[in-house]
Amino acid sequence: MTEPTQQCPIENTLKLISGKWKSVIIYMLLKHPTCRFNELQKLIPDCSRRMLSLQLKDLERDGLVVKKVYPVVPPKTEYSLTERGKSLKEVVEGMQKWGQA
């Protein structure tokens, strides 16, 4: 049984939350527990629609965010953090605090 040289779980963590807007999205979803697509856009104006879409897709795939779609016209979706996503609170807020000081 050769241990797979997993020298550093940091890389895994970083892979999930780096990407230009992921950490910011998570941070916003911590403060605004459920958000529609456009709300997120307004909260993060510098993030293009395309990027927001892509990053959310990644976050969803990685189990950090869930998307709820209401089958109505016009379309309505809501994004929120999963438990796994919420568990990043310490990390993300740690970065937030450090960035301020």
Next chain:
Amino acid sequence: MTEPTQQCPIENTLKLISGKWKSVIIYMLLKHPTCRFNELQKLIPDCSRRMLSLQLKDLERDGLVVKKVYPVVPPKTEYSLTERGKSLKEVVEGMQKWGQA
């Protein structure tokens, strides 16, 4: 004087410690307070010499790491964290712990 819409210090933090190997380098320097170049290479075997050099240069420029050069033959250098670098302990260890769970 228009305030630059600095909505999220997270981005600043992330800018300093993302980059493929930076957080790992910091983590290693937390555990091994001073390291020579080759020691770091051995600690992070997947990071090429070129990349290690570049990332260290960034970290140095950003005031997270200091390099001490001994004018001897063969060359000897030692890298260590600045106070600012050490202050990332919580953040980096937070990521490490989260990555394990």
Next chain:
DNA sequence: CCGTATCCGAGAAGATACTG
């Protein structure tokens, strides 16, 4: 309203060889 598709340029990172 909530996205996707396509195209394109810049920068990140790998491979390899060389230097003080």
Next chain:
DNA sequence: CAGTATCTTCTCGGATACGG
């Protein structure tokens, strides 16, 4: 030992336009 130089490749992200 501790890097740098050069070249190529690849990924990310911006701009723009379109679709259910």
